[in-house]
Amino acid sequence: MKLKDTGITAAELKAKASKYMIETYERFDFVAESAKGVYIYDEKGTPYLDFYAGIAVNSVGNCNEKVIEAVKTQAETVMQLFNYPYSVPQALLAEKVCTMIGMDKIFYQNSGTEANEAMIKMARKYGVEKYGPTRYNIVTAANSFHGRTFGAMSATGQPDNACQIGFGDMTPGFTYAPYNDLEAFKAACTKDTIAIMVEPVQGEGGVNPATQEFMTGLRKFCDENEMLLLLDEVQTGWCRTCKTMSFMNYGIKPDIVSMAKALGGGMPIGAICATEEVAKAFTAGSHGTTFGGHPVCCAAALAAVTEMEEKHLADNAAKIGAYFMEKLKTLPHVKEVRGQGLLVGVEFDGINAVDVKHKCFDKKLLITAIGDSVIRMVPPLVITEADCDKAVSVIGEAIEELS
Ligand SMILES: Cc1ncc(COP(=O)(O)O)c(C=O)c1O
Numbered sequence: 001m002k003l004k005d006t007g008i009t010a011a012e013l014k015a016k017a018s019k020y021m022i023e024t025y026e027r028f029d030f031v032a033e034s035a036k037g038v039y040i041y042d043e044k045g046t047p048y049l050d051f052y053a054g055i056a057v058n059s060v061g062n063c064n065e066k067v068i069e070a071v072k073t074q075a076e077t078v079m080q081l082f083n084y085p086y087s088v089p090q091a092l093l094a095e096k097v098c099t100m101i102g103m104d105k106i107f108y109q110n111s112g113t114e115a116n117e118a119m120i121k122m123a124r125k126y127g128v129e130k131y132g133p134t135r136y137n138i139v140t141a142a143n144s145f146h147g148r149t150f151g152a153m154s155a156t157g158q159p160d161n162a163c164q165i166g167f168g169d170m171t172p173g174f175t176y177a178p179y180n181d182l183e184a185f186k187a188a189c190t191k192d193t194i195a196i197m198v199e200p201v202q203g204e205g206g207v208n209p210a211t212q213e214f215m216t217g218l219r220k221f222c223d224e225n226e227m228l229l230l231l232d233e234v235q236t237g238w239c240r241t242c243k244t245m246s247f248m249n250y251g252i253k254p255d256i257v258s259m260a261k262a263l264g265g266g267m268p269i270g271a272i273c274a275t276e277e278v279a280k281a282f283t284a285g286s287h288g289t290t291f292g293g294h295p296v297c298c299a300a301a302l303a304a305v306t307e308m309e310e311k312h313l314a315d316n317a318a319k320i321g322a323y324f325m326e327k328l329k330t331l332p333h334v335k336e337v338r339g340q341g342l343l344v345g346v347e348f349d350g351i352n353a354v355d356v357k358h359k360c361f362d363k364k365l366l367i368t369a370i371g372d373s374v375i376r377m378v379p380p381l382v383i384t385e386a387d388c389d390k391a392v393s394v395i396g397e398a399i400e401e402l403s
Helices: 010-020 065-077 088-101 112-131 150-155 182-188 212-224 246-250 295-310 313-329 353-362 385-402
Strands: 034-036 039-041 047-050 105-109 137-141 174-177 193-198 228-232 256-259 270-274 334-340 343-348 368-370 374-377
Touching: 047 385, 065 295, 088 105, 088 270, 088 295, 105 112, 112 137, 112 150, 112 193, 112 228, 112 256, 112 270, 174 182, 182 212, 193 212, 212 228, 212 246, 295 313, 313 334, 313 343, 313 385, 343 353, 353 368, 353 374, 353 385
Parallel strands: 137 174, 137 193, 193 228, 228 256
Antiparallel strands: 034 039, 039 047, 105 270, 256 270, 334 343, 343 374, 368 374
């Protein structure tokens, strides 16, 4: 069977990919020929239940109609500008995002790692200009993940991980402290520390939510010591974790927050939002990007966040996430189910998470594994209880076959 509009088979396509692409990904072994809602389809029309959603990206569902419409319209109107003229979708999205999450200013980037670079650069420049040339250090969490460019890699507290090994020295200015350990974070700060940077839920680190005490403690400590609180909400943001942003669950506000993934509804966009005061650190020439704030991506993001708002997807994440987590707890070999909303991790006891992932794939359920003991599920936020029942039943079968 030929793939649609190509004249070649799935096997021929895979051979081309292996021959010409630099492969750093462990593939799901199928060609995703089309996608809609909570399903991805191969060339035979076989549906795969999508509980990884492009890794927390396709929150409004795969190939969302409103996002497609916005992309088409914008591409036909103004495709790309650089950032010198004013752009309609940029300004409208800026207002929408800042209003929805209660922050003052936005700066657009293209991805999560770039958003974190911008967040780190802004905090460092703020520190150096306000307090002097040595005040640029940032304390981040052990086991964190912030991205794959040098600043974000260096902020990532996983020195033994493949994402850091073999690349030479990391960028100076980062120290790590154990996650959810407020006293350790306080102890790691020095007179040269300008900020603390954490994820409200560690995603790649095994789905570990921050405690209330940790988050309010960090906010208070930063306020008392004229330090900034930086939150990486690349994975947690945009309705996945019960509120528009995860920080809203804790009743605190960051000085800068980074976002990406779900914001674009499937198109690549990243951003930081900052307070008016901290945002002043970025002045003409101090930071910039050719593609950041691309009109088509901003138009897609505006459509996506409007969908999230109108369809109450944060509430759906809270309701369906709670239902899903309760069901998962009933499965054998489950040591712990943890997460926030529809960012869900299951830790196994006596069974390998990677094997569970592979078995689920054989049964047409797409999930990811983190290490050998945890599976992570970040489905589209439009899923129903019935979709969860299906996923739980498949995971249950996989466990049974591996027991
Ligand atoms: C918390 C967090 N920060 C940053 C990143 C990097 O984002 P990107 O892959 O868009 O560069 C990720 C990606 O998984 C992430 O989960």
